[in-house]
Amino acid sequence: MRTSLAWGLLGEGFGGLGGLSSTESGETKVYDLAIIGGGPAGLTAGVYAARSRINGVIFEQGTPGGQIATTEVVANYPGFTEIGGLELAERMEEHVRSFGMPIVAAEVMSITLDGDEKVLETADGTYRVKAVIIATGANPKQLGVPGEDRLRGRGVSYCATCDGAFFKDRPIVVVGGGDSAIKEGLYLTKFGTSVTVVHRRDQLRAEKAWQEEAFKNPKMHFVWDTVVEEIEGQKMVERIRVRNVKTQAISYLEADAIFIYVGMRPNTGFVQGVIDLDEQGYIIADERTLATSVPGIFAAGDVRQKELRQVATAVGDGSTAAVQAEEYLEELKRAGR
Ligand code: NAP
Numbered sequence: 001m002r003t004s005l006a007w008g009l010l011g012e013g014f015g016g017l018g019g020l021s022s023t024e025s026g027e028t029k030v031y032d033l034a035i036i037g038g039g040p041a042g043l044t045a046g047v048y049a050a051r052s053r054i055n056g057v058i059f060e061q062g063t064p065g066g067q068i069a070t071t072e073v074v075a076n077y078p079g080f081t082e083i084g085g086l087e088l089a090e091r092m093e094e095h096v097r098s099f100g101m102p103i104v105a106a107e108v109m110s111i112t113l114d115g116d117e118k119v120l121e122t123a124d125g126t127y128r129v130k131a132v133i134i135a136t137g138a139n140p141k142q143l144g145v146p147g148e149d150r151l152r153g154r155g156v157s158y159c160a161t162c163d164g165a166f167f168k169d170r171p172i173v174v175v176g177g178g179d180s181a182i183k184e185g186l187y188l189t190k191f192g193t194s195v196t197v198v199h200r201r202d203q204l205r206a207e208k209a210w211q212e213e214a215f216k217n218p219k220m221h222f223v224w225d226t227v228v229e230e231i232e233g234q235k236m237v238e239r240i241r242v243r244n245v246k247t248q249a250i251s252y253l254e255a256d257a258i259f260i261y262v263g264m265r266p267n268t269g270f271v272q273g274v275i276d277l278d279e280q281g282y283i284i285a286d287e288r289t290l291a292t293s294v295p296g297i298f299a300a301g302d303v304r305q306k307e308l309r310q311v312a313t314a315v316g317d318g319s320t321a322a323v324q325a326e327e328y329l330e331e332l333k334r335a336g337r
Helices: 002-013 040-051 066-070 085-098 160-167 179-188 208-216 311-334
Strands: 023-025 028-030 033-036 056-059 108-114 117-122 125-129 131-134 138-140 171-175 194-198 220-223 226-232 239-244 250-254 257-260 264-266 297-299
Touching (some): 033 040, 033 117, 040 056, 040 066, 040 085, 131 311, 160 179, 171 179, 171 250, 179 208, 179 257, 297 311
Parallel strands (some): 028 125, 033 056, 033 131, 131 297, 171 194, 194 220
Antiparallel strands (some): 023 028
């Protein structure tokens, strides 16, 4: 449905760079630029590409907004002291759509190279493009302990915004010591009788401002130097078996829910073997140009190897990648390719 709307809009908004325009040749749709992923990086790339009148298309298999769409509040994006994650995501999506940039609701399964062209196999058919910006972000990692899979959706969760309200007046456990664990743990204090953070070290990794807020919240408790060994419960989570890594002592935490925030895994399976990835699967891209190991493919946002993964840095990446993609397309045109 979205696809046909996208194609409808296209005719109105885009002439395409250098007179190129989108066409359908048989089943294959042709664009100059494909942006894969509709989080802050991809949507920003979309805004910049659209304003440069690049003939582009965005692919997003879920809800545009990426991780911020399931984040209760964003408090460090300049211009907004505090803004709901979903609201910020919706505003970014609206911004891209206002230029007529199509957002196709389809997964991109693979990219193959055919000379200068990149051929994308998607759930919406085949697309042929000259440049690609990969902005597919990252998904939560699992702990990999017994009970985690079996009780998923029955007290095991990776999304406080989605599931927190089910645990009103119940004890909640959060695992991890990064920004996600502490920020989402604070959000969960709205619901739970208590929120106990289980962390494998005795120091948090989270931003100091979140730490200060967490330490002064009377509902937040911390269990240091401790890892989860098993999530127990018949039909729902009932208790968490934990082990102190210094003393090896085993103990149990009574909890109706466990929210797991132990880091992210990049969504790069579909480009394995096509572009260079690091050992964790993040895309290796040039810090200045965001160019990957394949000419014409750029990486933006959390999906690439980088120091700081924030909305602000994703937005920076998105704009850089779009400008670099435009330069690449112009070079191709100058070379008559
Ligand atoms: P993260 O920063 O990688 O933190 C993961 C946490 O989980 C760390 O404390 C880590 O412990 C712990 N951990 C990892 N594997 C574990 C395991 N197997 N068992 C137990 N604990 C484990 O991940 P994140 O918090 O999801 O954040 C991801 C990125 O998004 C970061 O760059 C973060 O800054 C950013 N982010 C920013 C905000 C914001 O509002 N500013 C919000 C959310 C996320 P160690 O500390 O010992 O390594």
